[in-house]
Amino acid sequence: MNLTYTPEQRAFRAEIRDWLARHVPDKPLPSFDATREGFEAHRAWERTLAEGRWGMVTWPREYGGRGVDLIQWLIFEEEYYRSGAPGRVNQNGIFLLGPTLMEFGTPEQKARFLPAMASGDEIWAQAWSEPQAGSDLASVRATATRDGDHYMLNGLKTWSSRAAFADWAFGLFRTEPGSQRHKGLTLILFPLNAPGVTVKPIARIDGKVGFAEIFLDDVRVPVSQRLGDDGQGWHICMVTAGFERGLMLRSPARYQVAAARLAALYRRQGNPADSATRAAVARAWMDAEAYALSIYSTASRILAGQPIGPETSTNKIFWSELDVALNRVALSILGARAELMPDPDEPDPTGDWLDDYIFSLAGPIYAGSNEIQRNIIAERMLGLPR
Amino acid sequence: MNFTFTDEQKMLAEVVRKLMDDRCPPPALRSLMDAGAVHDKGRWAAIVETGLMPVLVPAEQDGLGLAEVDFAIVAEAAGRAALPEPLVEHAGIALPLLAAAAPGHTLLSAAMAGEVTVAIGHPVNPLVADADTAAALLLVHDGELHLVERDAVRLIRKPSIDPFRRLFAVEWVPSPASRLATAATAGPLLADALDRGALFAAAQCLGIAQRCVDLAVDYAKERTQFGKPIGSTQAVKHLLANVQVKIEFARPVLQSAAARFAARDVRSRAVISHAKLVAAEAADLGARTAIQVHGAMGYSWEVDVHFFLKRALALTYAWGDPAFHTARIEQRVLNHPLGPDQTFLNETDHA
Numbered sequence: 001m002n003l004t005y006t007p008e009q010r011a012f013r014a015e016i017r018d019w020l021a022r023h024v025p026d027k028p029l030p031s032f033d034a035t036r037e038g039f040e041a042h043r044a045w046e047r048t049l050a051e052g053r054w055g056m057v058t059w060p061r062e063y064g065g066r067g068v069d070l071i072q073w074l075i076f077e078e079e080y081y082r083s084g085a086p087g088r089v090n091q092n093g094i095f096l097l098g099p100t101l102m103e104f105g106t107p108e109q110k111a112r113f114l115p116a117m118a119s120g121d122e123i124w125a126q127a128w129s130e131p132q133a134g135s136d137l138a139s140v141r142a143t144a145t146r147d148g149d150h151y152m153l154n155g156l157k158t159w160s161s162r163a164a165f166a167d168w169a170f171g172l173f174r175t176e177p178g179s180q181r182h183k184g185l186t187l188i189l190f191p192l193n194a195p196g197v198t199v200k201p202i203a204r205i206d207g208k209v210g211f212a213e214i215f216l217d218d219v220r221v222p223v224s225q226r227l228g229d230d231g232q233g234w235h236i237c238m239v240t241a242g243f244e245r246g247l248m249l250r251s252p253a254r255y256q257v258a259a260a261r262l263a264a265l266y267r268r269q270g271n272p273a274d275s276a277t278r279a280a281v282a283r284a285w286m287d288a289e290a291y292a293l294s295i296y297s298t299a300s301r302i303l304a305g306q307p308i309g310p311e312t313s314t315n316k317i318f319w320s321e322l323d324v325a326l327n328r329v330a331l332s333i334l335g336a337r338a339e340l341m342p343d344p345d346e347p348d349p350t351g352d353w354l355d356d357y358i359f360s361l362a363g364p365i366y367a368g369s370n371e372i373q374r375n376i377i378a379e380r381m382l383g384l385p386r
Numbered sequence: 387m388n389f390t391f392t393d394e395q396k397m398l399a400e401v402v403r404k405l406m407d408d409r410c411p412p413p414a415l416r417s418l419m420d421a422g423a424v425h426d427k428g429r430w431a432a433i434v435e436t437g438l439m440p441v442l443v444p445a446e447q448d449g450l451g452l453a454e455v456d457f458a459i460v461a462e463a464a465g466r467a468a469l470p471e472p473l474v475e476h477a478g479i480a481l482p483l484l485a486a487a488a489p490g491h492t493l494l495s496a497a498m499a500g501e502v503t504v505a506i507g508h509p510v511n512p513l514v515a516d517a518d519t520a521a522a523l524l525l526v527h528d529g530e531l532h533l534v535e536r537d538a539v540r541l542i543r544k545p546s547i548d549p550f551r552r553l554f555a556v557e558w559v560p561s562p563a564s565r566l567a568t569a570a571t572a573g574p575l576l577a578d579a580l581d582r583g584a585l586f587a588a589a590q591c592l593g594i595a596q597r598c599v600d601l602a603v604d605y606a607k608e609r610t611q612f613g614k615p616i617g618s619t620q621a622v623k624h625l626l627a628n629v630q631v632k633i634e635f636a637r638p639v640l641q642s643a644a645a646r647f648a649a650r651d652v653r654s655r656a657v658i659s660h661a662k663l664v665a666a667e668a669a670d671l672g673a674r675t676a677i678q679v680h681g682a683m684g685y686s687w688e689v690d691v692h693f694f695l696k697r698a699l700a701l702t703y704a705w706g707d708p709a710f711h712t713a714r715i716e717q718r719v720l721n722h723p724l725g726p727d728q729t730f731l732n733e734t735d736h737a
Contacts, residue, residue: 003387078725282716282719299389371624377630382623382630
């Protein structure tokens with residue numbers, strides 16, 4: 001156990017800190033979930049990152065990365081969030097499909113999709129859930145029917161984040177007619193502008209179109225866009241879900257930066273006599289630090305060659321709950337002003353906390369609801385019967 | 387940056403866990419209690435035999451010179467077993483304090499051999515644990531550290547709800563002969579003792595928490611109601627999953643706190659306090675959840691869970707109560723730099 005950074009790791013931190021200081025836009029970009037303009041501004045930022053070879057640092061150089069290890073990945077994320085750089089519009093691609101392609105893709109698929117993903121030229125949406133297949137994902141009904149060297153996709157996907165403006169989606173389809181549950185499912189990549197695809201944005205509780213329905217009506221895609229084999233879809237999705245709940249999707253740095261902002265808010269506007277709020281600020285910091293320490297611990301174990309296990313489910317519960325709690329503390333400091341919407345003329349950025357709080361309420365639901373995660377912990381970590 | 391244990395540390399964890407499983411299973415706790423005995427001499431001899439006494443004594447004084455990370459492994463196993471003997475207070479706190487305050491003291495070799503124990507009356511605790519079986523007591527008067535033979539003090543037993551904790555009020559008279567260190571010298575040493583006390587209480591709590599989950603899981607698999615094991619219902623699953631989440635996010639904090647002990651600054655101390663708080667919360671939630679999962683059986687003397695509930699209760703308030711540790715964390719959070727690049731930094735990294 002050695003909890004200090006190596007000179008190489010410190011140099012890496014200095015390098016990314018310096019680059020971000022010179023490239024991060026002065027003003028926040030407009031939301032990528034509200035308008036096409038905001039979406040494209042974020043795509044342009046992804047291109048800037050890629051030009052600096054910072055798009056996805058853990059990827060091999062041939063796919064636009066730097067081939068660095070998970071500790072350096074965490075350092076990158078820490079500096080990224082510290083700098084206030086824009087959110088990653090392609091997170092479904094780079095954090096979920098990317099690692100999955102790396103593990104299950106053919107050399108041709110990797111060469112075709114990874115560089116375009118790293119550069120932001122192709123932004124990805126996830127097309128797994130259906131109206132009848134949410135927590136019970138194995139009841140997927142959308143079909144992919146083999147037709148020579150093509151599949152015909154039919155069905156309805158929903159709650160697909162970023163799909164309103166994205167270019168491609170990776171979907172879970174039933175390729176074996178009449179198959180039940182986890183069997184006969186296959187992962188297929190398809191462009192969202194293909195004939196037969198209709199995307200209908202869904203407004204979230206904040207009014208933004210962060211997700212969409214995807215209607216598929218005889219959408220023809222070549223077999224070469226199948227990831228893995230026929231019938232391997234469930235297994236691949238579970239590996240992807242591990243990335244989603246585990247290391248990649250929610251970097252601890254996001255919450256550590258938020259906890260630092262919260263402490264600053266308390267110092268500026270908190271009531272010194274309010275010891276309950278002071279303790280809640282300390283608790284938000286503790287939780288963000290605990291999450292970071294846990295992720296460093298997991299990264300160390302992965303680097304030592306140990307597999308990532310059901311602990312990803314504990315991660316997902318922990319970060320989603322700490323996010324809600326942290327933002328609620330901020331609202332309690334803001335008090336009666338907490339309800340105020342963002343106002344460009346308002347010098348004090350009250351509205352950010354409100355936005356972050358509303359967004360945090362999605363955390364316990366997406367990427368597998370926390371109730372599903374508790375089942376996974378109980379059954380796979382603790383060995384309780386199904 | 388490496389957050390994994392060495393092979394030696396993994397072996398230590400295995401050895402101590404097996405020692406506790408063999409020597410300190412719940413039936414052994416009950417027979418000790420039924421016999422009205424204070425300690426189990428055979429178990430203590432086996433612990434001494436394993437070489438756990440000198441873990442934190444420097445190599446120059448014939449100790450093993452290992453670190454807090456290593457002893458935290460020992461303390462976790464002791465907590466998991468609700469060990470009655472004073473392994474943690476003697477070997478984890480009193481011995482390194484004695485070795486630091488009085489290098490080469492005549493008592494040290496017998497104490498390292500486990501022939502005698504040393505009790506500690508730290509100002510943060512109102513009472514002294516295991517004072518009656520100790521050969522001598524480390525006591526504090528006006529900030530000075532004294533070593534006093536047990537026969538030279540008057541002990542008043544204060545029964546604890548934990549049947550295996552032996553607490554005493556101590557009446558004693560300090561003298562120049564008993565003084566080991568002046569207040570100036572003793573201050574930093576007592577701060578170390580407090581940090582070790584809090585750290586190893588946290589480690590014991592983590593062991594207690596996992597033991598409670600394990601007991602409840604075993605019961606939930608066996609106990610059937612409505613024609614199926616109660617552990618197959620989501621209501622029970624989610625109770626236990628919540629405890630496991632608490633444990634999973636207390637463990638890396640404990641490991642980090644132990645690894646950073648030697649920095650002895652406001653940052654490393656905040657992590658120790660963090661570990662103490664969340665490990666105690668995990669133990670408390672674990673014990674209460676285990677009782678709930680066991681139902682009426684869980685409320686009975688017959689089921690072992692109450693041993694762990696009581697030890698968790700005691701350790702939650704020993705070596706700094708939650709208010710004490712929360713204040714140390716607030717001091718760090720409100721007065722020192724925060725952010726993701728700060729997690730592993732010490733004060734001196736900014737000098």
